[in-house]
Each structure stands twice: as C-alpha cells, then as structure tokens.
Amino acid sequence: MTHVEERPEAPDTAAEGPAGFADRIDRVLAQDLLDALWLEDLYGFRGRATWRTDAAGEAVLSVPVADGAALRWRGARLSGMRALRLSQDGAAVALQHAATCRPLRAVQTLDALQHAPWWPAYSERLAQQLAVAQHQMARTFAAEAALLARVAAAPRSLAAWEAVCCLRDRPFHPLARAKVWPDLPGEAFEVESGRSVPLHWVAVARDALFSGDGAAGADEGRYAAQPVAAALLSEDDYDGLARRAVERCTDPAALWLPVHPWQWRYLQRNRVALALQCVDLGSGPGAAMPTASLRTLSVADGERLHLKLALNVQALGAARTLPPRYLRNGVLAERCLEALRARDAWLGAHLALCGEGAWWALGNAASLIESQGELACMLRHYPAHDGWLLPMAACAAVTLDGRLPALEALCGDPALQTLAGSVPDAPAERAWRVFGRIAHLLIELGLRCFAHGVMPELHGQNVMLRIGADGLQGLVLRDHDTLRICPVLMAAAGVEAPDYAIDRSTPNTLILDAPEALLAYFQTLAVEVNLYAILAALAERYGTDESIGWRIVGQTLRESVDRVFGEGGATALHGCVAQALFDAPQWPFKQILAPLAARASIGTGMPSGLGTIANPLRQEAPPQEVPRR
Structure with missing residues (x-):
C-alpha cells in the first residue's frame, strides 16, 4: 500500500x-x-x-x-x-x-x-445547518455534567433519561442537532437549559377545533369541561386559570389550551389570523420540563404524562408542528396495534402502548388534510407498569470521554444481574449480553409487526425499554402516527387496515404497496439506526470490532425469522424475509443529506430518500464468539 x-x-x-x-x-x-x-x-x-x-x-x-x-x-x-x-x-x-x-x-x-x-x-442550507449543529453540540456537551447529575439523583427517572438522549440525537447524522428557531431565540426552551417551560394558555371555541377520541378526559367532576387544564394543573392553579378566564370575558363553552410560549409569540408575529381566533389567557399557571424531543415536555415527575406542543422550529428540513391528520392517524394506528396485541400472545406480553388519543388542534384551513397544526397539543399517557422506562435512544448516548451512561445503568441494575453477569465479569461481555437481550426484544417486535402487515418507526426515540423486577421485560411504543401499513400483507393476515387521512399532494409513505418497502422500514430504522447506533457505541467504548455486534444481530434475526414465520399463516413469508435479510447483497439505507439539500421549502415531514448499502450481515470479519443472551 x-x-x-x-x-x-x-x-x-x-x-x-x-x-x-x-x-x-x-x-x-x-x-x-x-x-x-x-x-x-x-x-x-x-x-x-x-x-x-x-x-x-x-x-x-x-x-x-x-x-x-x-x-x-x-x-x-x-x-x-x-x-x-x-x-x-x-x-x-x-x-x-x-x-x-x-x-x-x-x-x-x-x-x-x-x-x-x-x-x-x-448548498447554503447544508453549510448553515452544519454550523448550527456544531454550535448546538457545544451547548449540549457543556451541559453534560448537569444532565448526568439529574440521572445520578434519580437513576430510574424517565425524565432524566429523556434529557440524556440529547447527547446523541439521531445517530450517524451531522445535521440532526441543527435546530432552527425562526425569528425568535429559543435556546432557553431546549433541554440543555435545565429550565422548566411556563405554559401559555388560550381559550378557543370548541367548534374551531379538531380533536381525538380521548379528548373528553377521564374526569367527570367539576373539571370535566376543561380536560387539558385538569390533566396539567393542580386544583389551585386550575382555579386561578378559571378566574382569569372569567376576568377576560371568555365564553364559558370555550376550551382552554396550552401553547408553547415561543410558539405563541411566533403566531402573534407570523400567523395573526390564527392567533386572533384565540382569547389570550396569558402565561402560566403550570410548567413542564423540556426533553430531547423539542415538542415534548414532561409534566410533574415525567413518568406518566407528557405534553406535546406544536412548534414552528425547523429540524432536518421539517417544521415541528402537529397537523391534525397526523394526530388522527396516530389514534387509528394505536387501535391497530392494540388489536395486534390481542391476537399475538408475544406482543400482548411484551409490548405496551402510550395512549395518544387526547389531542386538540385549531383548524387554520377548511379541511383536516390541509390544516398545518400550528396551534395544537397532545396529552401522552404512559401505560401503568412496574419498574422503570428507558428510551432506547439513551443507550447510544456517549459522553465526551466515551462512557455509555445508560448501558452502564442497565448492566448495574440488580434486576439484570442474571443476564449481565456478576460484577467481576468483564464489562464488555456484560454489555454485549445486555445488548443481545435488547436486540431480541426489538427484532421480535419488528418481525411480528411485519407478519401482520404493519411497521412502527422503531428508532430509538420512539421505543422505550421496560425494566422490572425480572430484568428487561418488554418495550413501550409512542408516536404511533408513523405506523406504516401494507394492505396486501394485512389482508393476508386477516388484519383490518386503518383508514388513514392522507395528503395526496405530498409523497405518501404511510401506505405501502410492496412488502419489501414495509420491511425496509424495519431494516433502516430498527436495525441500521437504532441497534447499529448502540452496537457501534459499544464497539468504540470497549475497543472491539463492530462485527461482534453484527453477529449478535444476525443470530437474533435468524432465530426470530424462524420463530415468527414458522407460525400459522406467516410461513409463506419466511422465504422472502430470509432472502431480503440474509441473502441479498444490498440492504436499503435511508438518505437524508441529498433530499435535505434539494428541498425547496420547509414542510411538516422530514425529507428523505432510499439508497443501498452492502448487507451488514454478509460483511467479512474474523470469527468471534457471540456472547450469550
């Protein structure tokens, strides 16, 4: 050479x-x-x-x-x-x-x-966004000690681990951290600030709103008329907001909605007609903590309730608003997944879903399809569970000195000692064993969903690990609005397809005609983004070759393919799935940089394309012993 x-x-x-x-x-x-x-x-x-x-x-x-x-x-x-x-x-x-x-x-x-x-x-856009990403990365790692201190103070806190996710953001992407707050500064509202976000409140005529089937709320008492305020505020704060509504001559039938304070200022400057549909009730009462996901705020202790608010902030070429068609589709997708849990014993035992049916969006257009969701909110309810939740994205979070705080926490959790091994064991071996269990849960979930003709977006921000007394017990899913479906596969499996609301003027990626297109979402997001981010971080941390992780993934895939597609009516899929995963020389890979550079305007969906890369399960590598799961 x-x-x-x-x-x-x-x-x-x-x-x-x-x-x-x-x-x-x-x-x-x-x-x-x-x-x-x-x-x-x-x-x-x-x-x-x-x-x-x-x-x-x-x-x-x-x-x-x-x-x-x-x-x-x-x-x-x-x-x-x-x-x-x-x-x-x-x-x-x-x-x-x-x-x-x-x-x-x-x-x-x-x-x-x-x-x-x-x-x-x-592309001036690429150049600017990389500079923004570099600035954001400096802010993130300057806050690293504070983020880790939150975890140390509450090692099983979902809110604390949500914050740690910002240390990685979307894996393998240099622009993922580039958050553009147009017109007005917004860094004070990011998770790195460590500060709570005071809620802004408006009153809106109910007939101007789109809403979900969970919008009525569970309270049947005097708070039933205002389900959002009842869910987010203490009794005293609720009463204070009620007095303010009376003082401002608000229609008693109007609904009180929270708005992100940055978004309210943005709407007043840039969407005057939309803002004028509201009665401004002012800032507070109530506050919530930002998470690594800009639109999502954790409420109270952040363990059971999250608040998702529309933002015109730009990330990866998309405005982070909440179009009501997305929210409606999420409700339909949640029902579909619940139906699969009822018919598949493994899914019923190992998968839980966040409740995302309580949402409201002020219509700024005549139809559900056209509305951009610039003033909208959703209450996300987490399922009851024992133990604690950990976002999978946290498992790929790496500190500047190379540590993996989430995986260290998992390996040290008493409930995982049988799986991880005793403390004197080599730390790399323990970490790879825990990774093997994580891979098993995610892969089994993805392939069982595919057998029924659906595929959630299984990247690390959407999937949470559920850790209980018996260790890694299962997974919890959120953000159901991106559930992809293949009607041909669903019909063959006897599953009813959700009646999605689709904007036909934009590319449709929710309803897919070809089974291989549906499987590609498993390969790209579940394996190449989620699992690969973790195994790459592990390999770098312990100075080993990535082939160790790929051998675990490959072995787990083979076991799951044989198990899932050896059952009932799914056997017909075994050959095509095995060929696509193990024999095909190429795998699909999601492209973002070129579509982002080519996008002429900001939309509500992230621009992306699909390329190919050599099948990672066919890479030549020296033989390695696969740590037991």
Missing part, C-alpha cells in the same frame, strides 16, 4: 470552553459527517474513496476535491457498515495538496466537499 508520511498537527483549540473541548466536539461532528457521507453514498462518495496506510499503520481514506487536492480521514478501518473510526490523536481530517497537508474542522471539510467538481451544487 501507499504510505503517507506526513501527519498534520491537530487544529488550534477554539476559544470557547476549556482546553481541548472544541477539538473533541469537532471530532464527534467530523465522525458524524463522514458516517453520513459513506452510509448515504452521497453523490457517489464511496466510489470516489481510496484507501491507504500512513506511517503509523493507521488507515487513511482519501477523496478528491477541487484543484487536485484530496480530503483525508485517518483512523481505524471498520468491517461493518461504517468506513472508519476516526483517530483520537492529532488531526483526524486534513486537506492534502501536493506536499502540504492542512488540518480541517468539520465545517471546513463540508466546504471543501461542496467545492469539489463532482458535487452537484453548493
């Missing part, structure tokens, strides 16, 4: 933060950028890459850019889906031109790529 002798020094540390902090932030962002370029094969990136070895024996990936120069990424070559684990010493990314080699920051790396002759067109 060609040897590149010169190794540039690391860039100077930026002024912000303690020494080395900015470099560590930049290295994380550079890794995410390289991962996205490689995994999404952006503009043929993989085919342009060449491999070398430097004088120290590290792998160097080179890609040509403008004026005869080349970008170089240095580190350890990986055998799984990603190309390279960036070196922790010196400059991991550099621009080489003739005899010179200049270290680059992540933002400079993207700029060099965008000026390459093979890059279609310079």
Whole structure:
C-alpha cells in the first residue's frame, strides 16, 4: 500500500470552553459527517474513496476535491457498515495538496466537499445547518455534567433519561442537532437549559377545533369541561386559570389550551389570523420540563404524562408542528396495534402502548388534510407498569470521554444481574449480553409487526425499554402516527387496515404497496439506526470490532425469522424475509443529506430518500464468539 508520511498537527483549540473541548466536539461532528457521507453514498462518495496506510499503520481514506487536492480521514478501518473510526490523536481530517497537508474542522471539510467538481451544487442550507449543529453540540456537551447529575439523583427517572438522549440525537447524522428557531431565540426552551417551560394558555371555541377520541378526559367532576387544564394543573392553579378566564370575558363553552410560549409569540408575529381566533389567557399557571424531543415536555415527575406542543422550529428540513391528520392517524394506528396485541400472545406480553388519543388542534384551513397544526397539543399517557422506562435512544448516548451512561445503568441494575453477569465479569461481555437481550426484544417486535402487515418507526426515540423486577421485560411504543401499513400483507393476515387521512399532494409513505418497502422500514430504522447506533457505541467504548455486534444481530434475526414465520399463516413469508435479510447483497439505507439539500421549502415531514448499502450481515470479519443472551 501507499504510505503517507506526513501527519498534520491537530487544529488550534477554539476559544470557547476549556482546553481541548472544541477539538473533541469537532471530532464527534467530523465522525458524524463522514458516517453520513459513506452510509448515504452521497453523490457517489464511496466510489470516489481510496484507501491507504500512513506511517503509523493507521488507515487513511482519501477523496478528491477541487484543484487536485484530496480530503483525508485517518483512523481505524471498520468491517461493518461504517468506513472508519476516526483517530483520537492529532488531526483526524486534513486537506492534502501536493506536499502540504492542512488540518480541517468539520465545517471546513463540508466546504471543501461542496467545492469539489463532482458535487452537484453548493448548498447554503447544508453549510448553515452544519454550523448550527456544531454550535448546538457545544451547548449540549457543556451541559453534560448537569444532565448526568439529574440521572445520578434519580437513576430510574424517565425524565432524566429523556434529557440524556440529547447527547446523541439521531445517530450517524451531522445535521440532526441543527435546530432552527425562526425569528425568535429559543435556546432557553431546549433541554440543555435545565429550565422548566411556563405554559401559555388560550381559550378557543370548541367548534374551531379538531380533536381525538380521548379528548373528553377521564374526569367527570367539576373539571370535566376543561380536560387539558385538569390533566396539567393542580386544583389551585386550575382555579386561578378559571378566574382569569372569567376576568377576560371568555365564553364559558370555550376550551382552554396550552401553547408553547415561543410558539405563541411566533403566531402573534407570523400567523395573526390564527392567533386572533384565540382569547389570550396569558402565561402560566403550570410548567413542564423540556426533553430531547423539542415538542415534548414532561409534566410533574415525567413518568406518566407528557405534553406535546406544536412548534414552528425547523429540524432536518421539517417544521415541528402537529397537523391534525397526523394526530388522527396516530389514534387509528394505536387501535391497530392494540388489536395486534390481542391476537399475538408475544406482543400482548411484551409490548405496551402510550395512549395518544387526547389531542386538540385549531383548524387554520377548511379541511383536516390541509390544516398545518400550528396551534395544537397532545396529552401522552404512559401505560401503568412496574419498574422503570428507558428510551432506547439513551443507550447510544456517549459522553465526551466515551462512557455509555445508560448501558452502564442497565448492566448495574440488580434486576439484570442474571443476564449481565456478576460484577467481576468483564464489562464488555456484560454489555454485549445486555445488548443481545435488547436486540431480541426489538427484532421480535419488528418481525411480528411485519407478519401482520404493519411497521412502527422503531428508532430509538420512539421505543422505550421496560425494566422490572425480572430484568428487561418488554418495550413501550409512542408516536404511533408513523405506523406504516401494507394492505396486501394485512389482508393476508386477516388484519383490518386503518383508514388513514392522507395528503395526496405530498409523497405518501404511510401506505405501502410492496412488502419489501414495509420491511425496509424495519431494516433502516430498527436495525441500521437504532441497534447499529448502540452496537457501534459499544464497539468504540470497549475497543472491539463492530462485527461482534453484527453477529449478535444476525443470530437474533435468524432465530426470530424462524420463530415468527414458522407460525400459522406467516410461513409463506419466511422465504422472502430470509432472502431480503440474509441473502441479498444490498440492504436499503435511508438518505437524508441529498433530499435535505434539494428541498425547496420547509414542510411538516422530514425529507428523505432510499439508497443501498452492502448487507451488514454478509460483511467479512474474523470469527468471534457471540456472547450469550
């Protein structure tokens, strides 16, 4: 192989933060950028890459850019889906031109790529969002100690673990952290601030609202007329809001709704007609804590009730509003999943659902389909359970010094000692055993849903682990509005398809004609995003090859395919599922960067496309013993 002798020094540390902090932030962002370029094969990136070895024996990936120069990424070559684990010493990314080699920051790396002759067109949006992501990442990791202190104070608190999820955000994506608050600053409302969000209240005529079938509320007493306020406020606060409504001459029949304070100011400036449909009841009473999901606030202790509020904040090319058609579809999807729990014993025992039927949206258009949901809210009720809940996204959260707080908590939980092993066991072995159990639960859920013709979005933010006295007992699902269905498969399984409200003027991804399109959502979100993020973090933490994790995933998939598609009427699917998962040379992979760069305007759905990547279960790797589950 060609040897590149010169190794540039690391860039100077930026002024912000303690020494080395900015470099560590930049290295994380550079890794995410390289991962996205490689995994999404952006503009043929993989085919342009060449491999070398430097004088120290590290792998160097080179890609040509403008004026005869080349970008170089240095580190350890990986055998799984990603190309390279960036070196922790010196400059991991550099621009080489003739005899010179200049270290680059992540933002400079993207700029060099965008000026390459093979890059279609310079995207100002990508450049701006990467800069925003870098700023956000610095804020997030500056708050790391406070986030971990919350967990230390309440190690089984869902609200505390929800906050920890921001340390990772969407895996393998450099722009996931880029949250754009148009017109008005909003950083004070993000989870890193550690501050509660005071609720703003408005009164709205009920006949101007779309609402869900759980909107009536459970209270039959004097609070029944105002179910949202009754759910969110103490008796004293409720009475205070009632007095304020009387003072402002509010129609007694109107419904009191909470609005995010940032959103209310945004609507007053930019959606005047919508704001004028409301009687402003002012700020407070009541407050809630932000989570890593911008729209979602945890109420009280955050263990049983979340409040989801519409926001015109932009993330990954989409405004985070709550269109009522999405909310309605979520109710139908929840019913469908409940029906599957009743007919499948495994799902009934291992899957629980959040209740998402209590929602309200002020109509700013004539129809359900057209309404954008810019003033809307949902009460999410968590199912009763023993033990505690942990978002799967937290399992991939990595601290700046490389620790995995959620997996450490799982391995140390007394209820998991039989699974994880005793304390003297090697920590890597214990962690891989816990990962194996997590993989089993998620894979079994996904394949059983596919056998019935449906597929939830099984990424880490939507799925929670349920840990009880007997260890990892099951999963809890939320955000049901993204349940994909394949009517052909549903009919074959004897399952009634939900009557979704679909905007035919936009691409439809909820109703899929082909079974392989439905299976692709399992491969991309459940395996490539959710499980892969955890196994990649584990491999890096313990200095092992990612092939260990892929062997666990592959073995678990084979066991589940044989079990699920060896039952009843599902046997006909066994061959096609096995072929797609184990024999196909390529797997689908969800693309975001190119669709984001190409999007002309902000919508309510995240832009995405579908590419391919080598089947991760067919990668060559040295044989490894698979830790027992």
